[in-house]
Amino acid sequence: MQEVLERPVTTVAEAPVDKNKGKVKKVLVICSKGKLEDVYAALVMANGALMEGIQAKMFFTFFGLEAITKKGADHLHTATVGNPAFMPGMPTVLAGLPGFEAFASYMMKKEMDKLDMPHVTEFFQMIEAGGGEIYACRLAADMFHLKKEDFVPEVKDIITVGDMYALAEGEGTQIIFI
């Protein structure tokens, strides 16, 4: 048994990689959630792609639409209830008290400011400046009665799911769903 364990193990990470093959050339980040942390994950990944010279498109759907509304973009909250990783040990009853979620979100935004993280609307400006494109989902927009003028100016269009897949066309595209 000992002998087996001592044999050198080739891990995936050590396998030689041909950098020219399978290179990520484009990402399509789909954001279907409207919680602060989910929206930021989408924004950081899209912007991070642009920083690496990778094309980035964003598609916001369902509760993710809240993030691209003029009213909601800079007022997103983190969930304090139903979020076991948030302050482990915090009783759900307390986390659900009025004002608690607003307070937790305020604290989280304060920490983000310390890290020089832009606000959501500024992030959209950065992504657009870097050549990224932002779209809203037609079906969800109809459902929530949202129109183009309700969205931040960086939203290019309200498109169907078919149009969304067209955005992902081309070799080397990765679709990320949040």
Place this chain on the structure above:
Amino acid sequence: METLTYNGTQIEVNAEGYLKDMNQWTPELAREMASKENIELTDKHFDVLNWLRAKQAEGTPLSIRKIGNSGLVDIKQFYALFPGGPLKISSKIAGIPKPASCI
């Protein structure tokens, strides 16, 4: 150890081509490095490179957002000056380490 020879001087770089000592940088070396990225440096490029070097010397962590707020260029212009990954490419040409920034 990787080196880059310029004007008969050996310049140490890391595996990704970033200078190990930012004091070995010269504007001429920057032009040479930029040509490898298919960039022809203008005064505007040098404004950004000098700003990056000054911030690096101060020990300020660099990010695209900070460059956008520098007053020199906006983010769109920055992407246009150094296409294909502006922060890492400009840092390489500026002779400073690759910024470890996610934003």
